[in-house]
Amino acid sequence: MSQRIKKARRRHLIELFSVMAIYVAAVFVASSLAKVLDKGPLLAIAALIPALAIAGACYVSFRFYQRMDERQQRIQANAAALTLTVAIVIASTLGFLKTYGVFSFEDDFIWFTPFLIITWGLARRLMGDDC
Amino acid sequence: MIVEMENRLKELRAERKWSQGDLAEKLDVSRQTVNSIERGKYDPSLPLAFKIAEVFGQPIEAIFQPNGDEQS
Numbered sequence: 001m002s003q004r005i006k007k008a009r010r011r012h013l014i015e016l017f018s019v020m021a022i023y024v025a026a027v028f029v030a031s032s033l034a035k036v037l038d039k040g041p042l043l044a045i046a047a048l049i050p051a052l053a054i055a056g057a058c059y060v061s062f063r064f065y066q067r068m069d070e071r072q073q074r075i076q077a078n079a080a081a082l083t084l085t086v087a088i089v090i091a092s093t094l095g096f097l098k099t100y101g102v103f104s105f106e107d108d109f110i111w112f113t114p115f116l117i118i119t120w121g122l123a124r125r126l127m128g129d130d131c
Numbered sequence: 132m133i134v135e136m137e138n139r140l141k142e143l144r145a146e147r148k149w150s151q152g153d154l155a156e157k158l159d160v161s162r163q164t165v166n167s168i169e170r171g172k173y174d175p176s177l178p179l180a181f182k183i184a185e186v187f188g189q190p191i192e193a194i195f196q197p198n199g200d201e202q203s
Contacts, residue, residue, distance in 0.1 A: 002159045069160040071173050 008067035015060040023053035054113065072129075079123035086119050135198040141169045143187045143194065157186050 026049045033046035065076055097103045144154050151169070155162040158179065167173035168183075175183065184191045 002156050002161065004159055005161050069164050070176050070179060071164040071167060072161060 002069075005067070005069060008064060012060065012064035012067075015063075016057065019053060019056045019060050023050060023057065026050040026053040075124065075127045075129050079120060079127045079129065082123040082126070083116060083120040086123070087116060090115075135171060136174050136195045137171065137198055138168060138195045140165070140183070140194065143189070144169075147187075154186070158182055 030046050030049045033049075034043065037043040037046055065073060068076065094103075094105075098105065140154075144151070149157075151162045151165045155165045158165070159182075160179070164173065168175055180191050180195060184194055187194060
């Protein structure tokens with residue numbers, strides 16, 4: 001493997017762990033603030049703090065994607081396309097099941113991100129990810 | 132129509148006693164990418180194909196041929 005790609009992978013792991021540590025801290029801070037703040041702009045800002053950390057994680061991942069070689073980038077792009085397809089099918093299916101009263105469940109968007117991350121991970125493995 | 136390519140990467144690499152890792156370093160790609168190209172699992176882009184030709188000091192068509200084509 002080229003030294004540049006090895007360094008990029010090492011840097012990515014450090015950056016990812018750092019931003020995930022920030023995310024954990026952000027969730028803790030937001031949860032603490034949510035207990036004491038009334039509904040309003042300040043509560044909205046507190047709710048956005050973890051989302052900013054997630055945005056940081058996405059930025060770190062995209063930067064790593066840009067440093068990959070062309071084959072690795074193709075694998076990631078194919079996996080992203082497959083993930084989007086699966087997400088569309090599942091979201092639509094659940095939507096129609098709920099709309100027609102087949103199932104009754106709460107829409108909770110907080111689970112959508114972990115679902116996408118897991119699906120993307122599986123799609124990457126399926127596409128032959130070796131990053 | 133997707134045309135699969137045959138290549139002489141493994142043969143040219145062996146002539147120079149390079150490992151896949153050595154070639155990957157010269158091409159600035161991962162070893163797995165070199166392996167995939169040699170096994171015909173991945174066709175390189177044009178810039179990468181030119182880089183491969185430059186590294187081996189041969190024209191592209193001497194290294195890559197469409198599947199089933201014989202080099203004249």
